[in-house]
Amino acid sequence: MRQKSMWKWTLVALIPVSFIVFPIYYVLVGSMMTTSQIFHQPPYLIPPNPQEIVGNYSRSFRILGPYFLNSIIVTLGVMVVILLLSPAAAFALAKMRLKLENIFNFIFMLIQMLPITATIIPLYLFFREFRLVNTFVGVILGISSFAVSFIVIMLTSYMRSFPVAMIESAEIDGASLLGIYWKIVLPLSMPALATASLFAFLQGWSNFVFPLTLLQDDKLYPLSIRLFTFVSEFGVQWNYLMAGSFIYSIPSIIVILIGSKFLISGLTAGAFKE
Amino acid sequence: MDRFGPKRYGFILPAIIFTVLFAIYPLIYNVVFSFQDVTAISLIQKTSQFIGFKNYIDTLNDPIFRRTVLNTLIFTVLSILFQFIIGFLIALLFNKEFPLRDFMISLIMLPWFIPILVSGTVFKLFFMDMGLINRFLLSLKLIPKIVPWITDANMAIYSLTIANIWLGIPFNFILLYTGLKGVPVELYESAEIDGAIGLKKTLYITVPILKPIIITTLLLGAIFTIKVFDLVWIITGGGPGNSSHLFSTYSYQLAFGNYNFGLGAAVSVIMILIIIVVVSILNLIKVED
Numbered sequence: 001m002r003q004k005s006m007w008k009w010t011l012v013a014l015i016p017v018s019f020i021v022f023p024i025y026y027v028l029v030g031s032m033m034t035t036s037q038i039f040h041q042p043p044y045l046i047p048p049n050p051q052e053i054v055g056n057y058s059r060s061f062r063i064l065g066p067y068f069l070n071s072i073i074v075t076l077g078v079m080v081v082i083l084l085l086s087p088a089a090a091f092a093l094a095k096m097r098l099k100l101e102n103i104f105n106f107i108f109m110l111i112q113m114l115p116i117t118a119t120i121i122p123l124y125l126f127f128r129e130f131r132l133v134n135t136f137v138g139v140i141l142g143i144s145s146f147a148v149s150f151i152v153i154m155l156t157s158y159m160r161s162f163p164v165a166m167i168e169s170a171e172i173d174g175a176s177l178l179g180i181y182w183k184i185v186l187p188l189s190m191p192a193l194a195t196a197s198l199f200a201f202l203q204g205w206s207n208f209v210f211p212l213t214l215l216q217d218d219k220l221y222p223l224s225i226r227l228f229t230f231v232s233e234f235g236v237q238w239n240y241l242m243a244g245s246f247i248y249s250i251p252s253i254i255v256i257l258i259g260s261k262f263l264i265s266g267l268t269a270g271a272f273k274e
Numbered sequence: 275m276d277r278f279g280p281k282r283y284g285f286i287l288p289a290i291i292f293t294v295l296f297a298i299y300p301l302i303y304n305v306v307f308s309f310q311d312v313t314a315i316s317l318i319q320k321t322s323q324f325i326g327f328k329n330y331i332d333t334l335n336d337p338i339f340r341r342t343v344l345n346t347l348i349f350t351v352l353s354i355l356f357q358f359i360i361g362f363l364i365a366l367l368f369n370k371e372f373p374l375r376d377f378m379i380s381l382i383m384l385p386w387f388i389p390i391l392v393s394g395t396v397f398k399l400f401f402m403d404m405g406l407i408n409r410f411l412l413s414l415k416l417i418p419k420i421v422p423w424i425t426d427a428n429m430a431i432y433s434l435t436i437a438n439i440w441l442g443i444p445f446n447f448i449l450l451y452t453g454l455k456g457v458p459v460e461l462y463e464s465a466e467i468d469g470a471i472g473l474k475k476t477l478y479i480t481v482p483i484l485k486p487i488i489i490t491t492l493l494l495g496a497i498f499t500i501k502v503f504d505l506v507w508i509i510t511g512g513g514p515g516n517s518s519h520l521f522s523t524y525s526y527q528l529a530f531g532n533y534n535f536g537l538g539a540a541v542s543v544i545m546i547l548i549i550i551v552v553v554s555i556l557n558l559i560k561v562e563d
Protein backbone atom coordinates (compact mmCIF):
# COMPACT_ATOMS: atom_id res chain seq x y z
CA MET A 1 0.00 0.00 0.00
CA ARG A 2 2.69 2.42 1.09
CA GLN A 3 4.88 1.44 -1.85
CA LYS A 4 2.02 2.21 -4.23
CA SER A 5 1.44 5.68 -2.87
CA MET A 6 5.13 6.45 -3.33
CA TRP A 7 5.04 5.52 -7.02
CA LYS A 8 2.40 8.22 -7.32
CA TRP A 9 5.11 10.79 -6.58
CA THR A 10 7.34 9.24 -9.22
CA LEU A 11 4.58 9.92 -11.74
CA VAL A 12 4.20 13.51 -10.54
CA ALA A 13 7.96 14.04 -10.74
CA LEU A 14 7.89 12.71 -14.30
CA ILE A 15 6.09 15.90 -15.45
CA PRO A 16 8.89 18.41 -14.76
CA VAL A 17 11.55 15.84 -15.63
CA SER A 18 10.02 15.28 -19.09
CA PHE A 19 10.03 19.00 -19.79
CA ILE A 20 13.66 19.23 -18.76
CA VAL A 21 14.79 16.19 -20.72
CA PHE A 22 12.66 16.96 -23.80
CA PRO A 23 15.20 19.07 -25.75
CA ILE A 24 17.82 16.36 -25.32
CA TYR A 25 15.29 13.66 -26.21
CA TYR A 26 14.46 15.66 -29.33
CA VAL A 27 18.11 15.65 -30.44
CA LEU A 28 17.94 11.85 -30.31
CA VAL A 29 14.59 11.81 -32.15
CA GLY A 30 15.88 14.23 -34.77
CA SER A 31 18.88 12.01 -35.38
CA MET A 32 16.48 9.20 -36.38
CA MET A 33 14.61 11.19 -39.04
CA THR A 34 15.23 12.71 -42.44
CA THR A 35 15.34 16.50 -42.58
CA SER A 36 11.90 16.63 -44.19
CA GLN A 37 10.54 14.44 -41.37
CA ILE A 38 12.10 16.81 -38.81
CA PHE A 39 10.11 19.65 -40.43
CA HIS A 40 6.95 17.61 -40.98
CA GLN A 41 3.64 19.24 -40.12
CA PRO A 42 2.26 18.15 -37.68
CA PRO A 43 5.62 17.49 -36.02
CA TYR A 44 6.77 13.96 -35.22
CA LEU A 45 7.70 13.41 -31.58
CA ILE A 46 8.49 9.77 -32.28
CA PRO A 47 10.51 8.93 -35.42
CA PRO A 48 8.20 7.37 -38.08
CA ASN A 49 10.98 5.19 -39.49
CA PRO A 50 13.84 4.96 -37.01
CA GLN A 51 16.07 3.08 -39.45
CA GLU A 52 17.12 6.53 -40.73
CA ILE A 53 19.45 6.42 -37.73
CA VAL A 54 21.88 4.19 -39.67
CA GLY A 55 22.36 6.59 -42.55
CA ASN A 56 22.44 9.69 -40.34
CA TYR A 57 25.00 8.36 -37.91
CA SER A 58 27.31 6.80 -40.47
CA ARG A 59 27.25 10.03 -42.52
CA SER A 60 27.90 12.31 -39.57
CA PHE A 61 30.56 9.95 -38.20
CA ARG A 62 32.33 10.29 -41.54
CA ILE A 63 32.07 14.07 -41.43
CA LEU A 64 33.06 14.38 -37.78
CA GLY A 65 35.62 11.56 -37.66
CA PRO A 66 38.80 13.65 -37.93
CA TYR A 67 37.55 16.16 -35.35
CA PHE A 68 37.17 13.61 -32.57
CA LEU A 69 40.92 13.51 -32.09
CA ASN A 70 41.02 17.32 -31.77
CA SER A 71 38.39 17.24 -29.05
CA ILE A 72 40.23 14.45 -27.24
CA ILE A 73 43.57 16.31 -27.35
CA VAL A 74 42.02 19.50 -25.98
CA THR A 75 40.13 17.61 -23.26
CA LEU A 76 43.17 15.60 -22.12
CA GLY A 77 45.32 18.74 -22.15
CA VAL A 78 42.84 20.59 -19.93
CA MET A 79 42.66 17.62 -17.56
CA VAL A 80 46.46 17.42 -17.28
CA VAL A 81 46.86 21.14 -16.56
CA ILE A 82 44.08 21.14 -13.96
CA LEU A 83 45.22 18.00 -12.17
CA LEU A 84 48.83 19.18 -12.08
CA LEU A 85 48.06 22.62 -10.67
CA SER A 86 44.83 22.51 -8.68
CA PRO A 87 45.24 19.74 -6.07
CA ALA A 88 48.63 21.05 -4.92
CA ALA A 89 47.28 24.58 -4.56
CA ALA A 90 44.23 23.29 -2.71
CA PHE A 91 46.48 21.37 -0.29
CA ALA A 92 48.44 24.56 0.40
CA LEU A 93 45.28 26.62 0.97
CA ALA A 94 43.58 24.01 3.12
CA LYS A 95 46.40 22.98 5.44
CA MET A 96 49.48 25.21 5.28
CA ARG A 97 48.31 28.51 6.78
CA LEU A 98 50.27 30.58 4.27
CA LYS A 99 50.90 34.27 4.89
CA LEU A 100 49.28 35.48 1.69
CA GLU A 101 46.45 32.99 1.92
CA ASN A 102 43.75 35.66 1.74
CA ILE A 103 45.19 37.15 -1.42
CA PHE A 104 45.45 33.73 -3.05
CA ASN A 105 41.87 32.93 -2.10
CA PHE A 106 40.74 36.27 -3.46
CA ILE A 107 42.42 35.66 -6.80
CA PHE A 108 40.74 32.28 -7.25
CA MET A 109 37.34 33.61 -6.16
CA LEU A 110 37.62 36.64 -8.44
CA ILE A 111 38.14 34.46 -11.50
CA GLN A 112 34.88 32.65 -10.72
CA MET A 113 32.96 35.89 -11.08
CA LEU A 114 34.58 37.03 -14.30
CA PRO A 115 32.76 36.71 -17.59
CA ILE A 116 34.73 35.16 -20.38
CA THR A 117 34.79 38.49 -22.22
CA ALA A 118 36.76 40.03 -19.34
CA THR A 119 39.94 38.32 -20.50
CA ILE A 120 39.41 36.87 -23.95
CA ILE A 121 40.23 40.03 -25.92
CA PRO A 122 43.70 40.56 -24.36
CA LEU A 123 44.30 36.81 -24.26
CA TYR A 124 43.65 36.59 -27.99
CA LEU A 125 45.96 39.53 -28.71
CA PHE A 126 48.75 38.10 -26.51
CA PHE A 127 48.40 34.64 -27.98
CA ARG A 128 48.66 36.24 -31.41
CA GLU A 129 52.01 37.77 -30.39
CA PHE A 130 53.30 34.47 -29.03
CA ARG A 131 52.00 32.46 -31.98
CA LEU A 132 49.59 30.48 -29.81
CA VAL A 133 46.59 31.33 -31.97
CA ASN A 134 45.64 28.30 -34.05
CA THR A 135 47.31 25.86 -31.66
CA PHE A 136 45.89 23.33 -29.24
CA VAL A 137 48.22 24.71 -26.55
CA GLY A 138 46.50 28.08 -26.78
CA VAL A 139 43.03 26.55 -26.49
CA ILE A 140 44.09 24.34 -23.55
CA LEU A 141 45.66 27.30 -21.71
CA GLY A 142 42.58 29.43 -22.37
CA ILE A 143 40.07 26.89 -21.06
CA SER A 144 42.29 26.11 -18.06
CA SER A 145 42.69 29.80 -17.20
CA PHE A 146 39.15 29.71 -15.82
CA ALA A 147 38.85 26.05 -14.84
CA VAL A 148 41.97 25.78 -12.64
CA SER A 149 40.67 28.21 -10.03
CA PHE A 150 37.24 26.61 -9.94
CA ILE A 151 38.77 23.23 -9.14
CA VAL A 152 41.12 24.79 -6.55
CA ILE A 153 38.12 26.20 -4.67
CA MET A 154 36.27 22.90 -4.86
CA LEU A 155 39.23 20.81 -3.67
CA THR A 156 40.16 23.25 -0.91
CA SER A 157 36.79 22.91 0.77
CA TYR A 158 37.17 19.13 0.60
CA MET A 159 40.72 19.05 1.97
CA ARG A 160 39.84 21.33 4.88
CA SER A 161 37.89 18.43 6.35
CA PHE A 162 40.97 16.17 6.56
CA PRO A 163 42.04 15.14 10.05
CA VAL A 164 45.14 17.17 10.86
CA ALA A 165 46.42 14.34 13.06
CA MET A 166 47.32 12.14 10.11
CA ILE A 167 49.42 14.82 8.51
CA GLU A 168 51.05 15.76 11.82
CA SER A 169 52.05 12.21 12.65
CA ALA A 170 53.64 11.89 9.21
CA GLU A 171 55.49 15.13 9.89
CA ILE A 172 56.81 13.72 13.16
CA ASP A 173 57.97 10.62 11.32
CA GLY A 174 60.07 12.95 9.22
CA ALA A 175 58.15 12.73 5.95
CA SER A 176 58.96 15.38 3.37
CA LEU A 177 56.32 17.81 2.18
CA LEU A 178 56.17 16.10 -1.19
CA GLY A 179 55.91 12.73 0.58
CA ILE A 180 52.96 13.91 2.66
CA TYR A 181 51.25 15.29 -0.45
CA TRP A 182 51.86 12.17 -2.47
CA LYS A 183 51.30 9.47 0.14
CA ILE A 184 48.62 11.00 2.36
CA VAL A 185 46.84 13.99 0.83
CA LEU A 186 46.30 12.64 -2.67
CA PRO A 187 45.09 9.17 -1.63
CA LEU A 188 42.71 10.71 0.93
CA SER A 189 41.38 13.07 -1.75
CA MET A 190 40.50 10.36 -4.24
CA PRO A 191 36.72 10.99 -4.25
CA ALA A 192 37.26 14.72 -4.70
CA LEU A 193 39.92 14.13 -7.35
CA ALA A 194 37.45 11.92 -9.21
CA THR A 195 34.94 14.76 -9.12
CA ALA A 196 37.59 17.23 -10.24
CA SER A 197 38.51 14.97 -13.16
CA LEU A 198 34.89 14.74 -14.25
CA PHE A 199 34.63 18.52 -14.19
CA ALA A 200 37.89 18.93 -16.02
CA PHE A 201 36.64 16.49 -18.63
CA LEU A 202 33.32 18.31 -19.08
CA GLN A 203 35.12 21.67 -19.33
CA GLY A 204 37.53 20.49 -21.98
CA TRP A 205 34.96 18.54 -23.96
CA SER A 206 32.18 21.16 -23.96
CA ASN A 207 34.00 24.47 -24.07
CA PHE A 208 32.86 26.62 -26.94
CA VAL A 209 34.22 30.13 -26.76
CA PHE A 210 37.97 29.46 -26.57
CA PRO A 211 38.21 27.21 -29.63
CA LEU A 212 35.76 29.55 -31.41
CA THR A 213 38.08 32.49 -30.80
CA LEU A 214 41.53 30.94 -30.93
CA LEU A 215 41.25 28.49 -33.81
CA GLN A 216 40.94 29.66 -37.41
CA ASP A 217 42.19 26.59 -39.22
CA ASP A 218 39.19 24.28 -39.57
CA LYS A 219 41.44 21.18 -39.45
CA LEU A 220 42.04 21.97 -35.77
CA TYR A 221 38.38 22.41 -34.80
CA PRO A 222 37.08 20.36 -31.91
CA LEU A 223 33.60 18.85 -32.30
CA SER A 224 31.82 21.87 -30.80
CA ILE A 225 33.08 24.30 -33.43
CA ARG A 226 32.82 21.78 -36.25
CA LEU A 227 29.15 21.29 -35.42
CA PHE A 228 28.66 25.05 -35.12
CA THR A 229 29.81 25.44 -38.73
CA PHE A 230 27.57 22.55 -39.80
CA VAL A 231 24.39 24.51 -40.54
CA SER A 232 25.85 27.23 -42.69
CA GLU A 233 27.96 24.73 -44.59
CA PHE A 234 25.41 22.04 -45.28
CA GLY A 235 22.43 24.32 -45.67
CA VAL A 236 19.53 22.62 -43.97
CA GLN A 237 20.78 19.12 -43.19
CA TRP A 238 19.39 19.07 -39.70
CA ASN A 239 19.36 15.28 -39.55
CA TYR A 240 23.16 15.10 -39.72
CA LEU A 241 23.43 17.98 -37.30
CA MET A 242 21.19 16.20 -34.79
CA ALA A 243 23.07 12.91 -35.22
CA GLY A 244 26.40 14.70 -34.82
CA SER A 245 25.12 16.58 -31.79
CA PHE A 246 23.97 13.39 -30.15
CA ILE A 247 27.29 11.65 -30.80
CA TYR A 248 29.05 14.66 -29.31
CA SER A 249 26.78 14.55 -26.22
CA ILE A 250 27.24 10.85 -25.46
CA PRO A 251 30.41 11.19 -23.32
CA SER A 252 28.80 13.97 -21.27
CA ILE A 253 25.58 12.00 -20.81
CA ILE A 254 27.57 8.96 -19.60
CA VAL A 255 29.59 11.11 -17.20
CA ILE A 256 26.43 12.66 -15.75
CA LEU A 257 24.49 9.42 -15.37
CA ILE A 258 27.43 7.62 -13.75
CA GLY A 259 28.94 10.48 -11.82
CA SER A 260 26.03 12.71 -10.86
CA LYS A 261 26.47 11.92 -7.15
CA PHE A 262 30.10 13.04 -7.28
CA LEU A 263 29.31 16.10 -9.39
CA ILE A 264 26.54 17.23 -7.08
CA SER A 265 28.59 16.82 -3.91
CA GLY A 266 31.51 18.66 -5.50
CA LEU A 267 29.33 21.52 -6.67
CA THR A 268 27.42 22.06 -3.46
CA ALA A 269 30.62 21.85 -1.40
CA GLY A 270 32.07 24.65 -3.54
CA ALA A 271 28.90 26.74 -3.46
CA PHE A 272 28.30 26.68 0.28
CA LYS A 273 31.87 27.39 1.22
CA GLU A 274 32.05 30.42 3.45
CA MET B 275 53.38 22.60 8.57
CA ASP B 276 55.24 25.81 9.34
CA ARG B 277 58.60 24.09 9.77
CA PHE B 278 58.76 23.39 6.05
CA GLY B 279 59.29 27.13 5.56
CA PRO B 280 59.14 28.75 2.15
CA LYS B 281 59.09 25.33 0.47
CA ARG B 282 55.35 25.31 1.17
CA TYR B 283 54.84 28.04 -1.39
CA GLY B 284 56.02 25.65 -4.07
CA PHE B 285 52.61 24.01 -3.88
CA ILE B 286 50.54 27.07 -4.52
CA LEU B 287 52.79 29.10 -6.78
CA PRO B 288 52.30 27.11 -9.98
CA ALA B 289 48.52 27.58 -9.84
CA ILE B 290 48.87 31.21 -8.80
CA ILE B 291 51.42 32.07 -11.48
CA PHE B 292 49.28 30.31 -14.07
CA THR B 293 46.14 32.16 -13.02
CA VAL B 294 47.87 35.54 -12.80
CA LEU B 295 49.49 35.05 -16.19
CA PHE B 296 46.43 33.84 -18.12
CA ALA B 297 43.56 35.52 -16.25
CA ILE B 298 44.63 38.41 -13.99
CA TYR B 299 47.14 39.92 -16.39
CA PRO B 300 44.66 39.83 -19.32
CA LEU B 301 42.01 41.25 -16.99
CA ILE B 302 44.24 44.25 -16.23
CA TYR B 303 45.16 44.64 -19.88
CA ASN B 304 41.49 44.58 -20.76
CA VAL B 305 41.16 47.82 -18.80
CA VAL B 306 44.26 49.25 -20.53
CA PHE B 307 42.91 48.35 -23.99
CA SER B 308 39.60 49.98 -23.15
CA PHE B 309 41.43 53.34 -23.09
CA GLN B 310 43.25 52.65 -26.34
CA ASP B 311 42.43 52.73 -29.99
CA VAL B 312 43.03 49.03 -30.69
CA THR B 313 41.69 47.87 -34.04
CA ALA B 314 42.83 45.35 -36.63
CA ILE B 315 44.47 48.18 -38.56
CA SER B 316 46.17 49.81 -35.57
CA LEU B 317 47.56 46.42 -34.55
CA ILE B 318 49.17 45.82 -37.93
CA GLN B 319 50.56 49.36 -38.12
CA LYS B 320 51.46 49.24 -34.41
CA THR B 321 49.80 52.62 -33.89
CA SER B 322 47.52 51.81 -30.95
CA GLN B 323 47.27 55.01 -28.92
CA PHE B 324 45.72 56.09 -25.67
CA ILE B 325 42.53 57.94 -26.44
CA GLY B 326 41.22 58.57 -22.94
CA PHE B 327 37.56 57.85 -22.40
CA LYS B 328 36.63 57.92 -26.08
CA ASN B 329 35.69 54.23 -26.19
CA TYR B 330 33.45 54.70 -23.17
CA ILE B 331 31.82 57.83 -24.58
CA ASP B 332 31.24 56.09 -27.91
CA THR B 333 29.76 53.12 -26.07
CA LEU B 334 27.36 55.21 -24.02
CA ASN B 335 26.19 57.02 -27.17
CA ASP B 336 25.70 53.79 -29.04
CA PRO B 337 21.99 52.90 -29.42
CA ILE B 338 22.86 49.19 -29.70
CA PHE B 339 24.63 49.39 -26.36
CA ARG B 340 21.54 50.93 -24.74
CA ARG B 341 19.49 48.14 -26.19
CA THR B 342 22.05 45.70 -24.81
CA VAL B 343 21.73 47.14 -21.29
CA LEU B 344 17.97 46.69 -21.42
CA ASN B 345 18.34 43.17 -22.84
CA THR B 346 20.77 42.14 -20.13
CA LEU B 347 18.38 43.46 -17.48
CA ILE B 348 15.36 41.62 -18.94
CA PHE B 349 17.36 38.46 -19.50
CA THR B 350 18.94 38.40 -16.04
CA VAL B 351 15.89 39.32 -13.97
CA LEU B 352 13.46 36.98 -15.76
CA SER B 353 15.97 34.13 -15.88
CA ILE B 354 16.81 34.28 -12.20
CA LEU B 355 13.17 34.67 -11.17
CA PHE B 356 11.85 31.71 -13.14
CA GLN B 357 14.86 29.44 -12.65
CA PHE B 358 14.54 29.96 -8.95
CA ILE B 359 10.78 29.41 -8.72
CA ILE B 360 10.82 26.33 -10.95
CA GLY B 361 13.94 24.94 -9.29
CA PHE B 362 12.43 25.48 -5.85
CA LEU B 363 9.14 23.77 -6.76
CA ILE B 364 10.97 20.76 -8.18
CA ALA B 365 13.21 20.65 -5.10
CA LEU B 366 10.14 20.60 -2.83
CA LEU B 367 8.71 17.76 -4.89
CA PHE B 368 11.96 15.78 -4.73
CA ASN B 369 12.19 16.29 -1.00
CA LYS B 370 9.87 13.29 -0.67
CA GLU B 371 11.07 9.71 -0.87
CA PHE B 372 9.93 7.91 -4.01
CA PRO B 373 11.20 5.18 -6.33
CA LEU B 374 13.68 6.19 -9.09
CA ARG B 375 14.32 9.53 -7.38
CA ASP B 376 18.10 9.47 -7.74
CA PHE B 377 17.92 8.51 -11.39
CA MET B 378 15.49 11.36 -12.05
CA ILE B 379 17.84 13.77 -10.30
CA SER B 380 20.57 12.77 -12.74
CA LEU B 381 18.16 13.47 -15.60
CA ILE B 382 17.42 16.93 -14.19
CA MET B 383 21.16 17.63 -14.13
CA LEU B 384 21.52 16.91 -17.87
CA PRO B 385 20.93 20.48 -19.19
CA TRP B 386 23.79 21.74 -17.07
CA PHE B 387 26.42 19.41 -18.43
CA ILE B 388 25.29 18.70 -21.98
CA PRO B 389 27.61 20.65 -24.30
CA ILE B 390 26.12 24.12 -24.73
CA LEU B 391 26.54 23.80 -28.49
CA VAL B 392 24.00 20.96 -28.46
CA SER B 393 21.38 22.65 -26.27
CA GLY B 394 21.80 25.91 -28.16
CA THR B 395 21.38 24.16 -31.51
CA VAL B 396 18.25 22.28 -30.49
CA PHE B 397 16.66 25.45 -29.08
CA LYS B 398 17.42 27.15 -32.37
CA LEU B 399 15.56 24.32 -34.09
CA PHE B 400 12.65 24.83 -31.67
CA PHE B 401 12.45 28.60 -32.13
CA MET B 402 12.96 28.86 -35.92
CA ASP B 403 10.00 30.18 -37.94
CA MET B 404 9.33 26.65 -39.20
CA GLY B 405 10.67 25.17 -35.98
CA LEU B 406 9.10 22.69 -33.63
CA ILE B 407 7.28 25.16 -31.36
CA ASN B 408 5.51 26.98 -34.19
CA ARG B 409 4.48 23.77 -35.96
CA PHE B 410 3.32 22.27 -32.69
CA LEU B 411 1.22 25.32 -31.78
CA LEU B 412 -0.12 25.61 -35.34
CA SER B 413 -1.23 21.99 -35.43
CA LEU B 414 -3.08 22.49 -32.14
CA LYS B 415 -4.59 25.68 -33.62
CA LEU B 416 -3.29 27.66 -30.63
CA ILE B 417 -1.79 30.31 -32.92
CA PRO B 418 -3.26 31.56 -36.23
CA LYS B 419 0.13 32.05 -37.90
CA ILE B 420 3.80 31.51 -37.07
CA VAL B 421 5.30 33.45 -34.17
CA PRO B 422 8.70 34.99 -35.05
CA TRP B 423 10.39 33.75 -31.85
CA ILE B 424 13.93 34.60 -32.87
CA THR B 425 13.40 36.48 -36.12
CA ASP B 426 11.56 39.42 -34.59
CA ALA B 427 13.75 42.10 -33.03
CA ASN B 428 11.46 42.59 -30.06
CA MET B 429 10.87 38.93 -29.30
CA ALA B 430 14.33 37.38 -29.64
CA ILE B 431 15.56 38.34 -26.17
CA TYR B 432 12.52 36.73 -24.54
CA SER B 433 13.00 33.50 -26.48
CA LEU B 434 16.63 33.46 -25.40
CA THR B 435 15.46 33.97 -21.82
CA ILE B 436 13.21 30.91 -22.08
CA ALA B 437 16.15 28.81 -23.27
CA ASN B 438 18.32 30.15 -20.47
CA ILE B 439 15.69 29.40 -17.83
CA TRP B 440 15.78 25.79 -18.99
CA LEU B 441 19.56 25.85 -18.74
CA GLY B 442 19.56 27.25 -15.19
CA ILE B 443 16.95 24.99 -13.58
CA PRO B 444 19.40 22.19 -12.64
CA PHE B 445 21.68 24.56 -10.78
CA ASN B 446 18.88 26.18 -8.77
CA PHE B 447 17.25 22.83 -8.16
CA ILE B 448 20.33 21.09 -6.83
CA LEU B 449 21.38 23.85 -4.43
CA LEU B 450 17.86 24.16 -3.00
CA TYR B 451 17.38 20.39 -2.92
CA THR B 452 20.60 19.95 -0.94
CA GLY B 453 19.51 22.75 1.36
CA LEU B 454 16.08 21.22 1.94
CA LYS B 455 17.65 17.93 2.97
CA GLY B 456 19.28 19.79 5.85
CA VAL B 457 15.93 20.95 7.28
CA PRO B 458 15.16 18.75 10.30
CA VAL B 459 12.01 16.65 9.85
CA GLU B 460 10.89 17.35 13.45
CA LEU B 461 10.21 20.96 12.51
CA TYR B 462 7.63 19.89 9.95
CA GLU B 463 6.09 17.41 12.34
CA SER B 464 5.60 19.96 15.07
CA ALA B 465 4.19 22.39 12.52
CA GLU B 466 1.73 19.77 11.35
CA ILE B 467 0.53 19.35 14.91
CA ASP B 468 -0.04 23.09 14.98
CA GLY B 469 -2.14 22.68 11.87
CA ALA B 470 0.20 24.11 9.25
CA ILE B 471 -0.23 22.48 5.86
CA GLY B 472 1.07 22.77 2.31
CA LEU B 473 1.97 26.25 1.18
CA LYS B 474 1.82 27.66 4.68
CA LYS B 475 4.33 25.08 5.87
CA THR B 476 6.66 26.02 3.04
CA LEU B 477 6.35 29.76 3.52
CA TYR B 478 6.66 29.92 7.29
CA ILE B 479 9.10 27.11 8.02
CA THR B 480 11.12 26.14 4.96
CA VAL B 481 11.83 29.58 3.51
CA PRO B 482 13.17 31.19 6.72
CA ILE B 483 15.45 28.24 7.48
CA LEU B 484 16.69 28.12 3.90
CA LYS B 485 17.24 31.87 3.71
CA PRO B 486 21.07 31.72 3.62
CA ILE B 487 20.95 29.04 0.93
CA ILE B 488 18.32 30.96 -1.02
CA ILE B 489 20.52 34.05 -1.00
CA THR B 490 23.57 32.01 -2.07
CA THR B 491 21.55 30.49 -4.91
CA LEU B 492 20.33 33.89 -6.10
CA LEU B 493 23.83 35.36 -5.80
CA LEU B 494 25.45 32.59 -7.83
CA GLY B 495 22.51 32.61 -10.24
CA ALA B 496 23.03 36.33 -10.84
CA ILE B 497 26.76 35.85 -11.45
CA PHE B 498 26.15 32.99 -13.89
CA THR B 499 23.34 34.73 -15.75
CA ILE B 500 25.08 38.05 -16.31
CA LYS B 501 28.00 36.05 -17.75
CA VAL B 502 26.02 34.04 -20.32
CA PHE B 503 27.64 34.09 -23.74
CA ASP B 504 27.49 30.80 -25.63
CA LEU B 505 23.74 30.28 -25.59
CA VAL B 506 23.01 33.66 -27.19
CA TRP B 507 25.90 33.39 -29.61
CA ILE B 508 24.68 30.00 -30.83
CA ILE B 509 20.93 30.73 -31.04
CA THR B 510 20.75 34.28 -32.44
CA GLY B 511 24.33 35.58 -32.59
CA GLY B 512 22.90 38.78 -31.09
CA GLY B 513 20.52 39.25 -34.01
CA PRO B 514 18.31 39.97 -35.79
CA GLY B 515 19.91 43.35 -36.41
CA ASN B 516 21.86 43.41 -33.11
CA SER B 517 18.56 43.33 -31.20
CA SER B 518 19.30 40.46 -28.81
CA HIS B 519 22.83 41.17 -27.57
CA LEU B 520 23.89 40.80 -23.97
CA PHE B 521 26.99 42.63 -22.67
CA SER B 522 29.09 39.55 -23.32
CA THR B 523 27.98 38.94 -26.90
CA TYR B 524 28.08 42.61 -27.83
CA SER B 525 31.59 42.98 -26.46
CA TYR B 526 32.59 39.86 -28.41
CA GLN B 527 30.89 41.12 -31.57
CA LEU B 528 32.72 44.46 -31.37
CA ALA B 529 36.09 42.78 -30.82
CA PHE B 530 35.94 39.71 -33.05
CA GLY B 531 33.24 40.70 -35.54
CA ASN B 532 34.11 44.37 -36.10
CA TYR B 533 37.79 44.06 -35.06
CA ASN B 534 37.45 47.00 -32.72
CA PHE B 535 39.16 45.46 -29.71
CA GLY B 536 39.29 48.71 -27.70
CA LEU B 537 35.55 49.24 -27.95
CA GLY B 538 34.88 45.59 -27.07
CA ALA B 539 37.16 45.92 -24.05
CA ALA B 540 35.27 49.04 -22.90
CA VAL B 541 31.95 47.20 -23.04
CA SER B 542 33.37 44.29 -21.06
CA VAL B 543 34.88 46.63 -18.42
CA ILE B 544 31.43 48.19 -17.94
CA MET B 545 30.06 44.67 -17.59
CA ILE B 546 32.65 43.73 -14.95
CA LEU B 547 31.84 46.88 -12.98
CA ILE B 548 28.15 45.99 -13.01
CA ILE B 549 28.93 42.44 -11.84
CA ILE B 550 31.03 43.84 -8.98
CA VAL B 551 28.18 46.16 -7.91
CA VAL B 552 25.54 43.40 -8.09
CA VAL B 553 27.70 40.91 -6.20
CA SER B 554 28.55 43.46 -3.50
CA ILE B 555 24.90 44.35 -2.96
CA LEU B 556 23.84 40.70 -2.71
CA ASN B 557 26.81 39.98 -0.45
CA LEU B 558 25.77 42.82 1.85
CA ILE B 559 22.30 41.29 2.14
CA LYS B 560 23.92 37.94 2.87
CA VAL B 561 26.24 39.32 5.53
CA GLU B 562 23.42 41.21 7.25
CA ASP B 563 21.72 37.92 7.97
